[in-house]
Amino acid sequence: xxxxxxxxxxxxxxPGLYVLADAVRGFGDVYVVAPEKPKSATGLGMTxxxxxxxxxxxxxxxxxxxxxxxxDIIHIATNVITGPVDLVxxxxxxxxxxxxxxxxxxxxxxxxxxxxxxxxPAIAFSMAVSDGEEIEEQAEKVTQVIRSVVEHVLTFxxxxxxxxxxxxxxGKITEKTDVKVVPAxxxxxxxxxxxxxxxxxxxxxxxxxxxxxxxxGTDVHVxxxxxxxxxxPLSLNINVPMNEGEGGRIREYMGALRANVAAVxxxxx
Amino acid sequence: xxxxxxxxxxxxxxPGLYVLADAVRGFGDVYVVAPEKPKSATGLGMTxxxxxxxxxxxxxxxxxxxxxxxxDIIHIATNVITGPVDLVxxxxxxxxxxxxxxxxxxxxxxxxxxxxxxxxPAIAFSMAVSDGEEIEEQAEKVTQVIRSVVEHVLTFxxxxxxxxxxxxxxGKITEKTDVKVVPAxxxxxxxxxxxxxxxxxxxxxxxxxxxxxxxxGTDVHVxxxxxxxxxxPLSLNINVPMNEGEGGRIREYMGALRANVAAVxxxxx
Numbered sequence: 001x002x003x004x005x006x007x008x009x010x011x012x013x014x015p016g017l018y019v020l021a022d023a024v025r026g027f028g029d030v031y032v033v034a035p036e037k038p039k040s041a042t043g044l045g046m047t048x049x050x051x052x053x054x055x056x057x058x059x060x061x062x063x064x065x066x067x068x069x070x071x072d073i074i075h076i077a078t079n080v081i082t083g084p085v086d087l088v089x090x091x092x093x094x095x096x097x098x099x100x101x102x103x104x105x106x107x108x109x110x111x112x113x114x115x116x117x118x119x120x121p122a123i124a125f126s127m128a129v130s131d132g133e134e135i136e137e138q139a140e141k142v143t144q145v146i147r148s149v150v151e152h153v154l155t156f157x158x159x160x161x162x163x164x165x166x167x168x169x170x171g172k173i174t175e176k177t178d179v180k181v182v183p184a185x186x187x188x189x190x191x192x193x194x195x196x197x198x199x200x201x202x203x204x205x206x207x208x209x210x211x212x213x214x215x216x217g218t219d220v221h222v223x224x225x226x227x228x229x230x231x232x233p234l235s236l237n238i239n240v241p242m243n244e245g246e247g248g249r250i251r252e253y254m255g256a257l258r259a260n261v262a263a264v265x266x267x268x269x
Numbered sequence: 270x271x272x273x274x275x276x277x278x279x280x281x282x283x284p285g286l287y288v289l290a291d292a293v294r295g296f297g298d299v300y301v302v303a304p305e306k307p308k309s310a311t312g313l314g315m316t317x318x319x320x321x322x323x324x325x326x327x328x329x330x331x332x333x334x335x336x337x338x339x340x341d342i343i344h345i346a347t348n349v350i351t352g353p354v355d356l357v358x359x360x361x362x363x364x365x366x367x368x369x370x371x372x373x374x375x376x377x378x379x380x381x382x383x384x385x386x387x388x389x390p391a392i393a394f395s396m397a398v399s400d401g402e403e404i405e406e407q408a409e410k411v412t413q414v415i416r417s418v419v420e421h422v423l424t425f426x427x428x429x430x431x432x433x434x435x436x437x438x439x440g441k442i443t444e445k446t447d448v449k450v451v452p453a454x455x456x457x458x459x460x461x462x463x464x465x466x467x468x469x470x471x472x473x474x475x476x477x478x479x480x481x482x483x484x485x486g487t488d489v490h491v492x493x494x495x496x497x498x499x500x501x502p503l504s505l506n507i508n509v510p511m512n513e514g515e516g517g518r519i520r521e522y523m524g525a526l527r528a529n530v531a532a533v534x535x536x537x538x
Contacts, residue, residue: 043312044374051465051473068476071374075476079462100505101386105313105340117370117456141537148533152526159522162509175538179531181523183508187386193348196320204320207337207344229530233509233523236369239452240431240502253428254450254502257421261498262448264417268410269444 002028002154005085005115007073008093009107011038012057012065015132016092019139020125021063023146024089027154029062031085033077035107036065042107044114046071054080070111074118087154088115091125092142094132096168098219098230099188109166113236116163121153127169128223134171141173145229162233168219170227178228185218271297271423274354274384276342277362278376280307281326281334284401285361288408289394290332292415293358296423298331300354302346304376305334311376313383315340323349339380343387356423357384360394361411363401365437367488367499368457378435382505385432390422396438397492403440410442414498431502437488439496447497454487 006021008014012034021032036055047068054076057063064081066073070090078085093108103109112122125146127135135142149167158165166184170177189209197203214221222230242251275290277283281303290301305324316337323345326332333350335342339359347354362377372378381391394415396404404411418436427434435453439446458478465473483490491499511520 041317042314043379045311045314046374046476048310048476051475053471053473072476075460076462076474079460080464080474100507103507104382104386104505105315110312113373117373141534144533144537145530148529149526152529156522156525159519161519162522165526173534173537175534177534179527179534181511181527186505191344191348193345195349202322204322205345205349206320207315207317207341229534231523231527231530233511233519234507235509236373236455236507238369238372238503238505238507240504242450242502250428250430250502253425253431254500256425257418257434258448258450258500260417260421261414261500264413265410265442265444265446265448265498268413268442 003082003085004028004030005077005082005088006030006032007070007088007090007111008034009039009042009070009111010094011035014094016094016135019135019142020089020092020146023143024150027150031077031082032063033066033073033081035070035073036067039069039107041105042069042110043105044071044110045069052076070107071114074111074114078118085120088112088120088122089125089150090122092135093126094129094135095126096128096223097124097126097166098168098223099185101187101189103166103184103234109164112164116236121158122164123149123153124164124166128171138173142169145169161235163236164234166232166234168223168230170223170229179231180222180228181231182217182219182222184232185215185220187212188220272351272354273297273299274346274351274357275299275301276339276357276359276380277303278308278311278339278380279363280304283363285363285404288404288411289358289361289415292412293419296419300346300351301332302335302342302350304339304342305336308338308376310374311338311379312374313340313379314338321345339376340383343380343383347387354389357381357389357391358394358419359391361404362395363398363404364395365397365492366393366395366435367437367492368454370456370458372435372453372503378433381433385505390427391433392418392422393433393435397440407442411438414438430504432505433503435501435503437492437499439492439498441496448500449491449497450500451486451488451491453501454484454489456481457489
């Protein structure tokens with residue numbers, strides 16, 4: 001029997017978590033393990049200096065809340081709750097996870113990436129809505145999209161070189177919704193800081209974002225300009241290829257840097 | 270005048286922060302902006318739902334503590350404190366940041382990556398010690414290594430395709446220390462979970478790691494087996510290349526997946 005771990009970063013009370021869990025239930029044994037509190041924008045962050053608690057959620061089968069991050073959950077779940085799993089699905093996130101900028105700090109994709117590091121195929125689902133209820137209202141359509149993706153991955157596995165498949169759904173799925181395989185844009189936001197003064201006269205700051213220009217052929221364009229579904233394969237291999245094409249220039253640069261540092265060490269003694 | 274932002278994830282009281290700041294002081298105007306509390310393993314996590322505080326550190330010039338993550342700091346610093354900067358250096362982290370597994374959840378590298386997203390050249394320094402005092406004891410040697418790296422990057426910039434340079438120093442720098450340009454290993458730890466029972470009879474869990482097998486030619490091998498310095502260029506481009514070699518297979522896989530999802534949507538209406 002296939003074992004599927006369902007998680008998210010919006011927390012155990014997020015409706016998107018249960019739409020996703022119900023969507024995959026037909027494929028095997030489903031475990032739902034999610035943070036007890038929302039953990040958005042925690043990336044692959046982990047809890048190293050605090051013990052973690054695991055609570056069974058009453059009235060729901062195989063459903064657990066954990067006092068940690070999405071990445072913690074992958075380790076706690078597979079070590080303590082589920083044993084080895086065949087697939088991790090993360091989401092459905094309230095809000096898109098488009099662009100490398102957003103992906104790298106996303107807890108939804110962080111959970112999937114953490115699973116991928118353990119060699120577990122992982123799919124992240126996100127939807128460009130501002131409220132979990134918008135996901136519930138479209139649950140039937142969303143469910144069919146999820147099932148078609150999951151079925152493909154369970155049947156064929158992930159191809160070598162792909163660690164995570166990230167699916168970004170537009171705010172509304174209609175008969176006109178198209179599906180595109182596209183790379184993640186580099187940026188989605190220009191971060192700004194709002195300075196305010198509290199009633200005690202002390203300054204405090206909010207970080208917020210303004211949308212950047214949207215590049216055609218990217219996940220941001222597909223979801224927000226076109227209103228279509230973006231499917232983006234991701235690799236965790238952040239090493240710079242040094243052997244080919246442009247790589248010669250990089251290898252030369254790195255070689256010179258290495259020689260600099262080595263020369264300094266020789267002179268020390 | 271070159272402007273350099275120095276940050277870390279170990280927090281404003283970490284000795285490694287000041288060894289790094291002092292090392293780069295000769296190159297330009299130096300600003301030290303770090304988390305008021307340690308923020309290890311926060312990756313590129315950001316604080317979106319809480320306001321942030323900025324405190325000037327008394328007795329230290331251009332030194333500020335912020336109630337947020339390393340990634341928050343990049344935005345707060347460049348928006349409110351420093352204006353545009355020419356270079357971000359992050360560290361010196363107490364403990365290595367070797368392997369993709371560790372890099373992706375590292376706050377030290379998270380700060381550098383966040384800077385890179387803004388187009389700022391960024392270097393992360395980490396040292397395989399367990400205590401900041403071990404960095405201070407070797408401050409003179411470490412300083413020279415840092416200066417040789419920073420000088421190269423300030424002189425030539427970073428080559429296209431390289432977003433962050435990560436330097437991992439061994440626990441001891443001696444006349445035998447060599448310098449190698451190597452990719453990051455995939456894994457450094459196998460995560461395990463320790464189950465305990467508190468005095469109230471409730472279970473709690475610690476996540477901890479056991480070292481994995483060490484692959485030659487990687488950062489982990491260079492630092493821990495050889496005791497040498499590992500320099501690793503990193504790219505934030507986590508998109509899977511689909512055009513070449515193996516990519517044909519990936520493109521085919523993704524094309525079939527796309528067709529599946531598109532068929533499901535057509536049938537909905």
